[in-house]
Amino acid sequence: MADASYPAELLYHPEHDWARVDPAHPDTAVFGITWYAQDALGEVVFFDPPEVGSTVTAGESYAEVESVKAVSDVVAPLTGEIIEVNLGLGDAPEAINNDPYGDGWMVKVRLSDSSETDGLMDSAAYEGTLS
Numbered sequence: 001m002a003d004a005s006y007p008a009e010l011l012y013h014p015e016h017d018w019a020r021v022d023p024a025h026p027d028t029a030v031f032g033i034t035w036y037a038q039d040a041l042g043e044v045v046f047f048d049p050p051e052v053g054s055t056v057t058a059g060e061s062y063a064e065v066e067s068v069k070a071v072s073d074v075v076a077p078l079t080g081e082i083i084e085v086n087l088g089l090g091d092a093p094e095a096i097n098n099d100p101y102g103d104g105w106m107v108k109v110r111l112s113d114s115s116e117t118d119g120l121m122d123s124a125a126y127e128g129t130l131s
Contacts, residue, residue: 002035002038002097002098002099002100003035004035004036004039005035005101006034006035006036006123006126006127007101007123008122008123010101010123011077011117011120011121011122012034012077012120012121012122012123012125012126013058013059013075013076013077013120013121014121014129015059015075015077016033016034016036016037016040017031017032017033017034017037017074017075017076017077018031018032018033018034018077018101019031019077019078019117019120020101020105021111021114021117026111026114027110027111027114028083028108028109028110028111029077029078029080029108029109029111030105030107030108030109031074031076031077031078031105031106031107031108031109032096032100032101032104032105032106033065033074033096033100033104033106034100034126035100035101036130037072037100038096038097038100038104041065041067041069041070041072042067042068042069043067043068043094043097044065044066044067044093044094044096044097045066045067045068045093045094046065046066046093047063047064047065047066047086047089047090047093047096047106048063048064048065048066049063049085049086049087049089049090049106049107050062050063050082050085050107051082051085052082052083052084052085053081053082054081054082055079055080055081055082056076056078056079056080056081056082056107056109057076057079058076058077058078058079058116058119059075059076060075060076061073061074061075061076062074062075062076062082062107063106063107065093065096074106076109077120078109078111078113078116078117078120079111079112079113079116080109080110080111080112081109081110081112082107082108082109083108083109083110084107084108085106085107085108086103086104086105086106086107088103089104089106
């Protein structure tokens with residue numbers, strides 16, 4: 001399992017989800033769950049992804065993650081259209097535990113409104129919500 005971390009280049013949603021917006025492509029973002037979320041879930045055994053082309057809405061569920069403890073909704077930190085799904089999680093869902101910010105990414109999204117990022121937290125603010 002990965003060590004606790006909250007990378008500074010990511011934006012965080014209060015429901016323990018993150019978004020990585022590439023400055024070179026500010027209209028797209030990669031989503032995943034935070035170290036805190038995967039730690040609370042325990043060993044992830046299944047990821048039920050959305051379909052490419054489907055729309056996700058900030059603050060609403062777009063996928064499910066099943067662990068040995070529970071089935072949990074994954075909440076979209078931003079609104080947009082799914083343009084890629086991490087198919088590798090089908091064979092290796094444990095990547096969510098082992099590398100939540102790298103190989104454990106979940107979806108790539110074409111953002112509908114990049115100004116929504118203003119409503120997300122930086123790493124320091126997010127970590128402040130965990131104590």
